[in-house]
Amino acid sequence: MRVPNGRRARILSALAVTLVLPLAGGQAATAVASPVHAAPVQAAPLRAQADAGATVSAVDWITDRRVAVWVNSPSMGVPIQVQLLLARDWNKNPQATFPSVWMLDGMRATDTENGWTAETDAESWFADKNVNVVLPVGGQSSFYTDWAEQNNGRNYKWETFLTKELPPILERDWRSNQTRAVAGLSMGGTAAMTLSARNPGFFRFAGSFSGILSTTTLGMPQAIGYAMQDAGGFDAGAMWGVPSSELWAQHDPYVLAEKLKGMSLYVSSGSGTAGPYDQQSDIPGISTNYAGMGLEILSRLTSQTFATKLNKLGIPASINYRPSGTHSWQYWQFELRQAWPQIATALGVEVDKPACSVGGNIGGTASANGWLGDCLTSEYDVAGGRAQDFRFGRIFSSDGGTHVVAGAIGGAYAANGGPAGALGMPLSGELGTPDGRGRYNSFRSGMVYWTPQTGAHAVRGAILDEWARQGYEGGPLGYPLRDEVQTPNKPGAVQGFEIGAMYFSPDTGTHAVMGKIMEKYGQLGWENGALGFAKTNEVPVRDGGRFTEFQGGNIYWSPATGAWSILNGQIFDAWKSVGYENGRLGYVTSDQFDIPGGVQQNFQNGFVTVRDGVVQIVP
Structure with a gap:
């Protein structure tokens, strides 16, 4: 108590x-x-x-x-x-x-x-x-x-x-x-x-x-x-x-x-x-x-x-x-x-741990990292190399070098299967990020990033490639906030980051969905909704606006109008015919909604209706 x-x-x-x-x-x-x-x-x-x-x-x-x-x-x-x-x-x-x-x-x-x-x-x-x-x-x-x-x-x-x-x-x-x-x-x-x-x-x-x-x-x-x-x-x-x-x-x-x-x-x-x-x-x-x-x-x-x-x-x-x-x-x-x-x-277990010794490549790394404490086990084989456990972490040795993996990063590594899992053997010890906020380890097939605010998460494969292209944690998405998971109903994967998510599908590749566009995407059912997977990252347009293209349409956002979807089809084609957001209708100001006999969508300077297959642009 x-x-x-x-x-x-x-x-x-x-x-x-x-x-x-x-x-x-x-x-x-x-x-x-x-x-x-x-x-x-x-x-x-x-x-x-x-x-x-x-x-x-x-x-x-x-x-x-x-x-x-x-x-x-x-x-x-x-x-x-x-x-x-x-x-x-x-x-x-x-x-x-x-x-x-x-x-x-x-x-x-x-x-x-x-x-x-x-x-x-x-x-x-x-x-x-x-x-x-x-x-x-x-x-x-x-x-x-x-x-x-x-x-x-x-x-x-x-x-x-x-x-x-x-x-x-x-x-x-x-x-x-x-x-x-x-x-x-x-x-x-x-x-x-x-x-x-x-x-x-x-x-x-x-x-x-x-x-x-x-x-x-x-x-x-x-x-x-x-x-x-x-x-x-x-x-x-x-x-x-x-x-x-x-x-x-x-x-x-x-x-x-x-x-x-x-x-x-x-x-x-x-x-x-x-x-x-x-x-x-x-x-x-x-x-x-x-x-x-x-x-x-x-x-x-x-x-x-x-x-x-x-x-x-x-x-x-x-x-x-x-x-x-x-x-x-x-x-x-x-x-x-x-x-x-x-x-x-x-x-029926021993009171004291069995004797263990530290030597070779692992011994040198252990000497350089005294904070690991005493050895708990002897060296043992793992997929791709050797390992040894210490009181506060583990040391791995392979042709990629001898490196320490410990703490929350060690936890994320274990969650991903350790050496035999998706990440493979480590290629670096724990390093600091340029912004001074986080830590990371590199592995043969990915990386694990940690901050006090986000915890430790692995980033790998196509999502890592695109995140790296955008500048890693210094890019628009920030640090990973979730682990990668498979999308439940369609082939693909998604990983959450501080400012949005990275989506991958075999048909569309890997693209970020962020901010208010991400919020609207979620309201419409994520990849399971009418929009499907993202086909582009955010694209800047006039007056500080942005849009992301999806399989089934686009989501547009501007400071003046907020974020709204526009689905592929007759309304989108009509808006395109008059110059998108640069034309006489301006930005989208609503999602598509039903009206008697058809559907309608509103814009800054008018609306578009479709009744019985007939499209009408009303300024």
Whole structure:
């Protein structure tokens, strides 16, 4: 949870203390169960349901090993973003599948990015781990559960999404197998235990970092309800009903503890007092993170209660009670590192990366680009040459040279199939554009351009040739804004740029459509409308006007009249006969429209009608 300071935070802290005092006497630190660093748990996997019906609506490669996937969730009725950090050997072993670690967010989860990448160094830290990391995005105050009712504009069905809808996509598209671990902080720690208990065999490891692990004991439903109101205005009653309802017990890790038998478990919390990552207040031992103090006290109390029950049930777990520390990200980042050896053992992967060395042409390039960090793999073969992965990018070597591809450009390269894809091997490292605004890499069959405003996109083939002829990013179109896509109903391709789009078809070649002419073209159905594909780029005409010729007609624009289409046919021929825009009619001022018995089109100085095949020019 990302908790604010202030009066409400102080109230929550006071509430935590009042809850602790009457209960702490019977739930002391004797709740420590035995640490676990045993062999992997061989629980039978819960097979993903292939008929869940979820589909993928979009994929965005952020880097070559970080991907955002938008999944259409049938249960929630909206696209849900899930980000993936791909396994260390993802590129080196393209046929391999990998275990996964699911990292759950806290109460104040945003719809933009999972807190584990936004608030910690998890992306770079996981880079040398041979697991796919699954990062659900969103779910503020949800506890990653299926809610009884819709609330605050949300239809939360997170348990269904995570355990039924998402797994088939991860297994089919992202080379994830059914060996899974789950860990989370605060709300996510609660959910890690609850989801594991409610779905036996789905996860082999569950880790709670400052989770609330007893949700139905005296005062806890009220504390949870208060926190949910504070984090987004959510009603806990919409989640599980009134505190006495069976749904609360069905989602309480303490009540469900027996169902965790056979799992590898990790539980941690601080004490709530100021620790090494806290800012001290004027009161000794008290940090300025008042809400974080109160929430961590609640976590410690419920974690002890939970651990005591595990101990009585004979369920081993690693328990880490820190002597200090509040409810904040620096401690959870620390706990992830502490838990990793146990996670790796449960998943059957190595704790540390295998030794790798750097030499030859790749070694020289690596030495010149120290920001790439340490090597993650040895060299390996790729289509057209060799490659090696580093913590912050990749190096490729071929007869076209040895070059670095990294960051967002690396993501666009991966999205296009990497060395075996449409772009082929790199011919340059990352270079700056003349205007100082963007960056690019050259490849055998194209280029990838990036700016902070547009992201990274490949440009290739006939579209690249025409864009280059017009001056690349310095020409009228600016930088690419979209990837090239095939036109849906006719042979051809289109790519969006800042100021318009470049269209290609086998019959018309490659041409730019821009500005207000582009806007009008879209209103008329793009290439699927009566105009078809562009046959020219924009052509300047009198009084600052411009036009683009299409298969089925033209679109004219001028500062005085705006943009209008004129289709091939009798009206166009009549306008041509009197000198186009230079003649007595002037510029077009409307699209063609129906009139009784025929059609009409208006111009600056008159109109043209066609009735029963008879053309009339009216000045």
